[in-house]
Amino acid sequence: MSSIPLTLNLIEGSVSFSFSPQSARELKKATDQLMDRLKAVAAKATPGGGRVTPQPPLEYRYTGEVFLEIFCNPNIWPTPFAAKVLLTVRNVNIRLTTEAELTRIIEDINQYLEQVG
Numbered sequence: 001m002s003s004i005p006l007t008l009n010l011i012e013g014s015v016s017f018s019f020s021p022q023s024a025r026e027l028k029k030a031t032d033q034l035m036d037r038l039k040a041v042a043a044k045a046t047p048g049g050g051r052v053t054p055q056p057p058l059e060y061r062y063t064g065e066v067f068l069e070i071f072c073n074p075n076i077w078p079t080p081f082a083a084k085v086l087l088t089v090r091n092v093n094i095r096l097t098t099e100a101e102l103t104r105i106i107e108d109i110n111q112y113l114e115q116v117g
Contacts (some may be wrong), residue, residue, distance in 0.1 A: 009105075017065065
């Protein structure tokens with residue numbers, strides 16, 4: 001387990017917790033796939049783009065020292081850069097549920113992965 005905590009910047013404030021580099025790579029892969037789905041929805045939403053095929057949501061879950069859940073429905077956002085995720089971080093003592101900007105979460109994950117190597 002890495003000694004460097006993952007810090008996720010929220011719309012107001014931030015949250016930090018222990019997170020493994022392997023889990024961060026898995027979360028990066030999941031958010032990369034979500035970005036592809038959001039781009040597919042945005043491309044079809046343009047005039048002449050044809051019918052939009054509903055894309056599956058991101059439902060990421062991690063259980064370690066804390067439980068982390070990230071949910072995003074790509075079908076409701078006009079562009080990947082407007083997308084927000086529902087973020088839940090909890091353990092036996094506290095539960096935080098809030099919205100976060102997807103692009104900021106992606107930046108935070110990338111920064112964490114650079115720090116841990």
